[in-house]
Amino acid sequence: MSTAAGLRPSRESRAARVRRARQIDRLLTEAFPDAHCELDFANPFQLLIATVLSAQTTDRQVNTVTPVLFARYPDARHLAEADLADLETTVRPTGFFRQKARALRGIGSALLERFDGEVPASMDELVTMPGVGRKTANVVLGNAFAVPGFPVDTHVTRLANRLGWVDTRDPAAIESELTALFPDDLWTMASHRLVFQGRYVCHAKRPACDECAVVLLCPSAHKFGA
Numbered sequence: 272m273s274t275a276a277g278l279r280p281s282r283e284s285r286a287a288r289v290r291r292a293r294q295i296d297r298l299l300t301e302a303f304p305d306a307h308c309e310l311d312f313a314n315p316f317q318l319l320i321a322t323v324l325s326a327q328t329t330d331r332q333v334n335t336v337t338p339v340l341f342a343r344y345p346d347a348r349h350l351a352e353a354d355l356a357d358l359e360t361t362v363r364p365t366g367f368f369r370q371k372a373r374a375l376r377g378i379g380s381a382l383l384e385r386f387d388g389e390v391p392a393s394m395d396e397l398v399t400m401p402g403v404g405r406k407t408a409n410v411v412l413g414n415a416f417a418v419p420g421f422p423v424d425t426h427v428t429r430l431a432n433r434l435g436w437v438d439t440r441d442p443a444a445i446e447s448e449l450t451a452l453f454p455d456d457l458w459t460m461a462s463h464r465l466v467f468q469g470r471y472v473c474h475a476k477r478p479a480c481d482e483c484a485v486v487l488l489c490p491s492a493h494k495f496g497a
Protein backbone atom coordinates (compact mmCIF):
# COMPACT_ATOMS: atom_id res chain seq x y z
CA MET A 272 0.00 0.00 0.00
CA SER A 273 1.25 3.49 -0.82
CA THR A 274 1.96 5.88 1.97
CA ALA A 275 0.14 9.20 2.14
CA ALA A 276 3.45 11.05 1.83
CA GLY A 277 4.14 9.37 -1.52
CA LEU A 278 0.76 10.13 -3.07
CA ARG A 279 0.80 12.71 -5.84
CA PRO A 280 -2.62 12.75 -7.54
CA SER A 281 -1.33 14.96 -10.37
CA ARG A 282 1.09 12.19 -11.41
CA GLU A 283 -1.20 9.25 -10.71
CA SER A 284 -2.19 7.14 -13.71
CA ARG A 285 -5.86 6.60 -14.43
CA ALA A 286 -5.60 2.92 -13.53
CA ALA A 287 -3.83 3.74 -10.25
CA ARG A 288 -6.48 6.31 -9.37
CA VAL A 289 -9.29 3.85 -10.01
CA ARG A 290 -7.45 1.24 -7.91
CA ARG A 291 -6.93 3.70 -5.06
CA ALA A 292 -10.58 4.81 -5.20
CA ARG A 293 -11.78 1.20 -4.91
CA GLN A 294 -9.37 0.56 -2.01
CA ILE A 295 -10.66 3.65 -0.25
CA ASP A 296 -14.26 2.55 -0.75
CA ARG A 297 -13.47 -0.92 0.61
CA LEU A 298 -11.88 0.61 3.72
CA LEU A 299 -14.82 2.95 4.19
CA THR A 300 -17.16 -0.03 3.88
CA GLU A 301 -15.35 -1.61 6.84
CA ALA A 302 -15.32 1.68 8.76
CA PHE A 303 -19.02 2.44 8.14
CA PRO A 304 -20.83 -0.86 7.58
CA ASP A 305 -24.16 0.81 8.36
CA ALA A 306 -23.76 3.86 6.10
CA HIS A 307 -27.18 4.86 4.85
CA CYS A 308 -29.43 7.78 4.02
CA GLU A 309 -30.05 9.50 7.35
CA LEU A 310 -33.26 11.19 6.25
CA ASP A 311 -36.39 9.44 7.55
CA PHE A 312 -38.80 8.49 4.76
CA ALA A 313 -41.38 5.84 3.92
CA ASN A 314 -41.85 6.36 0.16
CA PRO A 315 -40.39 8.30 -2.81
CA PHE A 316 -42.64 11.33 -2.17
CA GLN A 317 -41.39 11.67 1.41
CA LEU A 318 -37.76 11.25 0.39
CA LEU A 319 -38.09 13.89 -2.32
CA ILE A 320 -39.61 16.38 0.11
CA ALA A 321 -37.11 15.59 2.89
CA THR A 322 -34.18 15.98 0.52
CA VAL A 323 -35.37 19.37 -0.71
CA LEU A 324 -35.70 20.44 2.94
CA SER A 325 -32.18 19.21 3.74
CA ALA A 326 -30.52 22.04 1.78
CA GLN A 327 -28.40 24.15 4.13
CA THR A 328 -29.36 22.16 7.23
CA THR A 329 -28.77 18.79 8.83
CA ASP A 330 -30.69 15.58 8.20
CA ARG A 331 -31.38 15.45 11.93
CA GLN A 332 -33.09 18.83 11.79
CA VAL A 333 -35.17 17.73 8.79
CA ASN A 334 -36.21 14.58 10.67
CA THR A 335 -37.67 16.71 13.47
CA VAL A 336 -39.93 18.50 10.98
CA THR A 337 -41.06 15.80 8.57
CA PRO A 338 -43.34 13.80 10.88
CA VAL A 339 -45.60 16.83 11.28
CA LEU A 340 -45.17 17.86 7.64
CA PHE A 341 -46.11 14.43 6.27
CA ALA A 342 -49.08 14.15 8.63
CA ARG A 343 -50.44 17.46 7.33
CA TYR A 344 -49.41 16.98 3.70
CA PRO A 345 -49.31 13.23 3.00
CA ASP A 346 -49.29 13.46 -0.80
CA ALA A 347 -48.90 15.68 -3.84
CA ARG A 348 -52.50 16.94 -3.77
CA HIS A 349 -52.30 18.13 -0.15
CA LEU A 350 -48.99 19.86 -0.89
CA ALA A 351 -50.32 21.50 -4.08
CA GLU A 352 -53.31 22.86 -2.15
CA ALA A 353 -51.31 23.92 0.92
CA ASP A 354 -51.77 27.31 2.49
CA LEU A 355 -48.36 28.88 1.96
CA ALA A 356 -48.22 30.51 5.40
CA ASP A 357 -49.04 27.19 7.10
CA LEU A 358 -46.42 25.41 5.05
CA GLU A 359 -43.82 28.07 5.89
CA THR A 360 -44.54 27.69 9.58
CA THR A 361 -44.17 23.92 9.38
CA VAL A 362 -40.82 23.94 7.57
CA ARG A 363 -39.42 27.04 9.32
CA PRO A 364 -36.96 25.12 11.58
CA THR A 365 -35.08 23.90 8.47
CA GLY A 366 -34.13 27.46 7.42
CA PHE A 367 -34.78 29.26 4.12
CA PHE A 368 -38.38 28.42 4.89
CA ARG A 369 -39.99 30.81 2.40
CA GLN A 370 -38.10 29.40 -0.59
CA LYS A 371 -38.52 25.85 0.66
CA ALA A 372 -42.28 26.21 1.23
CA ARG A 373 -42.72 27.65 -2.28
CA ALA A 374 -40.63 24.84 -3.75
CA LEU A 375 -42.63 22.18 -1.90
CA ARG A 376 -45.94 23.58 -3.06
CA GLY A 377 -44.55 23.80 -6.59
CA ILE A 378 -43.43 20.18 -6.40
CA GLY A 379 -46.92 19.18 -5.28
CA SER A 380 -48.42 20.98 -8.30
CA ALA A 381 -45.85 19.55 -10.72
CA LEU A 382 -46.41 16.00 -9.45
CA LEU A 383 -50.15 16.39 -9.74
CA GLU A 384 -50.24 18.10 -13.14
CA ARG A 385 -47.49 16.21 -14.95
CA PHE A 386 -46.87 12.91 -13.17
CA ASP A 387 -50.29 11.72 -11.92
CA GLY A 388 -49.25 12.57 -8.37
CA GLU A 389 -46.37 10.06 -8.42
CA VAL A 390 -42.65 10.84 -8.14
CA PRO A 391 -40.99 10.03 -11.48
CA ALA A 392 -38.01 7.68 -11.44
CA SER A 393 -35.86 9.50 -13.98
CA MET A 394 -33.27 12.24 -13.69
CA ASP A 395 -34.65 14.16 -16.67
CA GLU A 396 -38.10 14.38 -15.11
CA LEU A 397 -37.06 14.94 -11.51
CA VAL A 398 -34.96 18.01 -12.30
CA THR A 399 -37.90 19.74 -14.00
CA MET A 400 -39.50 20.32 -10.59
CA PRO A 401 -38.90 23.42 -8.47
CA GLY A 402 -36.04 23.14 -5.98
CA VAL A 403 -34.90 19.80 -7.42
CA GLY A 404 -31.33 19.68 -8.75
CA ARG A 405 -29.13 16.73 -9.65
CA LYS A 406 -28.10 16.11 -6.03
CA THR A 407 -31.70 15.77 -4.85
CA ALA A 408 -32.62 13.72 -7.92
CA ASN A 409 -29.70 11.35 -7.33
CA VAL A 410 -30.68 10.88 -3.67
CA VAL A 411 -34.23 9.98 -4.71
CA LEU A 412 -33.15 7.73 -7.57
CA GLY A 413 -30.61 5.80 -5.51
CA ASN A 414 -32.53 5.47 -2.27
CA ALA A 415 -36.17 5.27 -3.32
CA PHE A 416 -35.91 3.57 -6.70
CA ALA A 417 -32.61 1.65 -6.59
CA VAL A 418 -31.57 3.50 -9.75
CA PRO A 419 -27.81 4.21 -9.51
CA GLY A 420 -27.08 7.81 -8.59
CA PHE A 421 -24.08 9.62 -7.06
CA PRO A 422 -25.34 12.59 -5.06
CA VAL A 423 -22.68 15.26 -4.60
CA ASP A 424 -23.23 17.23 -1.40
CA THR A 425 -20.88 19.34 0.69
CA HIS A 426 -19.23 16.27 2.28
CA VAL A 427 -18.71 14.45 -1.02
CA THR A 428 -17.30 17.65 -2.51
CA ARG A 429 -14.79 18.04 0.35
CA LEU A 430 -13.78 14.38 0.31
CA ALA A 431 -13.38 14.16 -3.47
CA ASN A 432 -10.99 17.11 -3.30
CA ARG A 433 -9.04 15.98 -0.25
CA LEU A 434 -8.67 12.47 -1.63
CA GLY A 435 -7.19 13.94 -4.81
CA TRP A 436 -9.91 12.71 -7.16
CA VAL A 437 -10.86 16.20 -8.35
CA ASP A 438 -9.62 19.75 -8.07
CA THR A 439 -12.91 21.57 -8.36
CA ARG A 440 -16.03 22.40 -6.38
CA ASP A 441 -18.28 22.16 -9.43
CA PRO A 442 -20.89 19.48 -8.56
CA ALA A 443 -21.41 18.37 -12.16
CA ALA A 444 -17.67 17.88 -12.71
CA ILE A 445 -17.34 15.99 -9.41
CA GLU A 446 -20.30 13.74 -10.23
CA SER A 447 -18.81 13.04 -13.63
CA GLU A 448 -15.45 12.01 -12.15
CA LEU A 449 -16.92 9.92 -9.31
CA THR A 450 -19.25 8.04 -11.63
CA ALA A 451 -16.21 7.26 -13.78
CA LEU A 452 -14.14 6.03 -10.83
CA PHE A 453 -16.78 3.62 -9.52
CA PRO A 454 -19.08 1.09 -11.22
CA ASP A 455 -22.71 2.18 -11.15
CA ASP A 456 -23.78 -0.51 -8.70
CA LEU A 457 -21.52 1.18 -6.11
CA TRP A 458 -22.59 4.80 -6.68
CA THR A 459 -25.35 5.12 -4.08
CA MET A 460 -23.51 3.33 -1.28
CA ALA A 461 -20.13 4.90 -2.10
CA SER A 462 -21.83 8.28 -1.77
CA HIS A 463 -23.28 7.31 1.64
CA ARG A 464 -19.86 6.17 2.81
CA LEU A 465 -18.22 9.43 1.75
CA VAL A 466 -20.97 11.37 3.53
CA PHE A 467 -20.40 9.36 6.72
CA GLN A 468 -16.65 9.88 6.40
CA GLY A 469 -17.24 13.63 6.03
CA ARG A 470 -19.71 13.81 8.90
CA TYR A 471 -17.86 11.71 11.43
CA VAL A 472 -14.13 11.79 10.56
CA CYS A 473 -13.03 14.17 7.82
CA HIS A 474 -14.57 17.30 9.29
CA ALA A 475 -14.36 20.52 7.31
CA LYS A 476 -12.23 22.39 9.85
CA ARG A 477 -10.44 19.69 11.80
CA PRO A 478 -10.29 16.33 10.03
CA ALA A 479 -9.47 13.50 12.42
CA CYS A 480 -6.63 12.09 10.30
CA ASP A 481 -5.24 10.09 13.24
CA GLU A 482 -8.51 8.14 13.38
CA CYS A 483 -9.06 7.88 9.63
CA ALA A 484 -9.41 4.49 7.92
CA VAL A 485 -7.97 5.79 4.64
CA VAL A 486 -5.10 7.89 5.98
CA LEU A 487 -2.51 5.85 4.05
CA LEU A 488 -4.31 6.50 0.79
CA CYS A 489 -5.05 10.19 1.27
CA PRO A 490 -2.80 12.88 -0.22
CA SER A 491 -4.28 15.44 2.20
CA ALA A 492 -3.51 13.54 5.40
CA HIS A 493 -2.43 15.85 8.21
CA LYS A 494 -2.54 18.91 5.94
CA PHE A 495 -5.70 20.52 7.32
CA GLY A 496 -6.76 21.80 10.73
CA ALA A 497 -3.39 21.48 12.43
Ligand code: SF4
Pocket residue numbers: 433434472473474478479480483484485486489490491492493495
Ligand atom coordinates in the same frame (compact mmCIF):
# COMPACT_ATOMS: atom_id res chain seq x y z
S1 SF4 B 1 -9.48 12.60 7.71
FE1 SF4 B 1 -7.45 13.23 6.96
S2 SF4 B 1 -6.57 11.36 6.08
FE2 SF4 B 1 -8.78 11.01 6.27
S3 SF4 B 1 -9.67 11.60 4.31
FE3 SF4 B 1 -9.75 13.42 5.63
S4 SF4 B 1 -7.86 14.58 5.21
FE4 SF4 B 1 -7.60 12.49 4.40
